[in-house]
Amino acid sequence: MSNTLELNSAHYQVKTLELKGSSITYRSFGDLVYVENPVYPEFQKMNLFVPEGYYQGEMINGFSAETAPIFFPNAVGAYAAGRADQPGFNFRLWARDQVNALFVALQKGFVVAAPASRGRSLQDRQGHFAGCAPAAIIDLKAAVRFLRHNRGRFPGDTERIISNGTSAGGALSALLGATGNCSDYEPYLEKLGAANERDDIFAASCFCPIMNLEHADMAYEWLLEGLDDFHSLRFHTENGKLIPEPYEGLLTSAQKDASRELRQMFISYLNGLDLKAGSKTPLRLGTDGLGSFREHLSDLLRESAQAALDRGGDLSDCPNLHIEEGKVVSFHLDGHVKAAGRMKPVPAFDVWENNSAENELFGTAESQFQHFTKYGLAHDTGGGSLAQPELTRMMNPMEYLDGKTSDTASHWRIRHGSLDCHTSWAIPLIFAEKLREYGKNVDFQFAWGKEHCGDYDMEQMFAWMKDVALQ
Numbered sequence: 001m002s003n004t005l006e007l008n009s010a011h012y013q014v015k016t017l018e019l020k021g022s023s024i025t026y027r028s029f030g031d032l033v034y035v036e037n038p039v040y041p042e043f044q045k046m047n048l049f050v051p052e053g054y055y056q057g058e059m060i061n062g063f064s065a066e067t068a069p070i071f072f073p074n075a076v077g078a079y080a081a082g083r084a085d086q087p088g089f090n091f092r093l094w095a096r097d098q099v100n101a102l103f104v105a106l107q108k109g110f111v112v113a114a115p116a117s118r119g120r121s122l123q124d125r126q127g128h129f130a131g132c133a134p135a136a137i138i139d140l141k142a143a144v145r146f147l148r149h150n151r152g153r154f155p156g157d158t159e160r161i162i163s164n165g166t167s168a169g170g171a172l173s174a175l176l177g178a179t180g181n182c183s184d185y186e187p188y189l190e191k192l193g194a195a196n197e198r199d200d201i202f203a204a205s206c207f208c209p210i211m212n213l214e215h216a217d218m219a220y221e222w223l224l225e226g227l228d229d230f231h232s233l234r235f236h237t238e239n240g241k242l243i244p245e246p247y248e249g250l251l252t253s254a255q256k257d258a259s260r261e262l263r264q265m266f267i268s269y270l271n272g273l274d275l276k277a278g279s280k281t282p283l284r285l286g287t288d289g290l291g292s293f294r295e296h297l298s299d300l301l302r303e304s305a306q307a308a309l310d311r312g313g314d315l316s317d318c319p320n321l322h323i324e325e326g327k328v329v330s331f332h333l334d335g336h337v338k339a340a341g342r343m344k345p346v347p348a349f350d351v352w353e354n355n356s357a358e359n360e361l362f363g364t365a366e367s368q369f370q371h372f373t374k375y376g377l378a379h380d381t382g383g384g385s386l387a388q389p390e391l392t393r394m395m396n397p398m399e400y401l402d403g404k405t406s407d408t409a410s411h412w413r414i415r416h417g418s419l420d421c422h423t424s425w426a427i428p429l430i431f432a433e434k435l436r437e438y439g440k441n442v443d444f445q446f447a448w449g450k451e452h453c454g455d456y457d458m459e460q461m462f463a464w465m466k467d468v469a470l471q
C-alpha cells in the first residue's frame with residue numbers, strides 16, 4: 001500500500017526545549033514520509049515544527065500563522081544522505097556545541113520543515129546504490145511538494161519556503177533554488193509518487209556550496225596553482241556516519257602539469273561566461289590568470305576584512321592586510337591564498353583514481369563511482385566511466401538560471417569563508433554574479449576568517465530571511 005501524502009494535523013506532540021538559557025515551545029509533526037512510494041523511507045521523510053504561539057493566535061517576530069515563512073534546512077554533508085533534523089545542537093562535527101538553526105528559526109517565528117534526503121553510499125537490500133545523483137535533489141523537491149500539498153493544514157506560508165544548507169548541503173540548497181518546477185526532474189518525482197504540486201521555492205541560503213562540479217577542478221587550480229602541498233581531512237562513511245581522517249601530501253609532477261592545464265581551462269571557461277560585476281563591469285582573465293575577475297575577487301575579500309574590522313574584530317595579525325585608522329587600505333590576495341592553503345590534490349574533485357565523494361555522487365545503481373568530466377575520464381586510473389551528461393547537468397544550479405526551463409528563486413544569500421579552500425572562491429562568486437545577471441536579489445559575501453562551516457551568523461541570516469519574506 002502506498003504512503004498517504006495527507007498531513008494529519010491532529011497527530012503531533014507539544015515540546016518545550018531549553019538550550020543555553022532560551023526556551024521554545026512548538027508542535028512537532030515527526031517522520032512525515034513525503035512520497036507515496038519511498039525507496040528509502042528513513043531518508044525520504046521530514047520533521048515539521050511549528051511555534052506553539054501560532055495556535056494561540058500570537059504574532060512572533062512580525063509573523064502570523066498565515067505569514068510565517070517556512071525554513072527548510074537540509075542536513076546534507078559531503079553528498080551523503082541527510083537525516084531529518086530537529087531543534088537542538090548542530091549535528092555537524094565542527095559545531096556540536098552550537099544551538100542549531102532549527103532552534104533559532106522557531107524562536108524567530110519561522111515554521112521549520114527539516115527534510116531527510118538520500119545520498120551517496122546508500123545501498124538497498126539488493127546491494128544497489130540507491131542515493132546517487134539525482135536522488136538528493138529529487139527528495140528535496142518531493143519534500144517541497146509535500147508542504148504545498150498540505151498548505152492550510154499547518155501554519156506557515158508555502159509561498160515563502162526558504163532553504164538552507166552548508167557545503168554539499170549548500171550546493172543542494174542552490175540547486176533547489178535554481179531548478180523550481182523544471183521538467184528534467186519530473187520522471188523521477190513521478191516514479192516516487194511525489195505530490196503533484198509546484199516545487200519552486202522563494203529563497204535560498206547557501207553556505208560554501210560545493211557546486212558547479214564540472215568546473216570545480218579548473219577553478220581550484222586557477223586559485224591554487226603553484227601551491228604544491230595539500231592538507232585536509234578526508235571523510236568516509238561508516239554506518240551512515242561521516243568519519244574524518246587526515247589527508248595530506250605533495251603533488252606529483254603529473255599533477256603539477258595537470259594543475260597548469262586545468263588553470264588554463266578555467267581561464268577559457270570564465271571568459272566564456274561573459275560575467276559582469278553587479279551586471280556592469282566585465283569580469284575577465286588574461287592568459288596569465290590575472291585580470292578584472294581576480295581583482296573583483298580580491299575586492300570582495302578586502303570588503304569582508306573591512307566588515308570584520310567594522311564589527312570590532314582584531315585583524316592586526318593578518319600579514320596580508322594593511323590597515324590604517326580602521327580601514328583596510330590594501331589586501332594581498334596571493335599571500336592570503338597561500339595562508340589559506342591547498343586542501344585538495346589535483347584534480348580536486350573528479351579524481352583520477354575515481355574514488356572521491358563527487359565520483360560517488362555520480363555513480364550508478366551498479367557502479368559506485370564515475371567520472372563527471374572528460375578531463376577526469378581521460379586521466380582515469382581507477383577503471384571509471386563517464387556519468388551521463390544529463391545527470392551532471394541536473395546537479396549543477398548554474399545550468400538552470402536563464403529562466404527558460406525553471407522558476408528560479410528570487411532571493412539568494414551566499415556565504416563562503418575567507419579561509420575555506422574546500423572549493424575555489426571563484427565558484428560562489430561566479431554563481432552570485434550569474435544570479436544577478438538574471439535579475440535575482442543576491443546577498444553574497446565572503447565571511448572573514450571562517451573556514452569550512454555554515455550557520456555561523458544566524459542573527460544576520462534570519463534578519464535577511466525576515467526582510468525578504470516581508471517584502
Ligand code: DHB
Pocket residue numbers: 076077078079166167168169210357358422423
Ligand atoms: C563537502 C566538503 C568537500 O570538500 C567536498 O568535496 C564535498 C562536500 C562537505 O563538507 O559537505
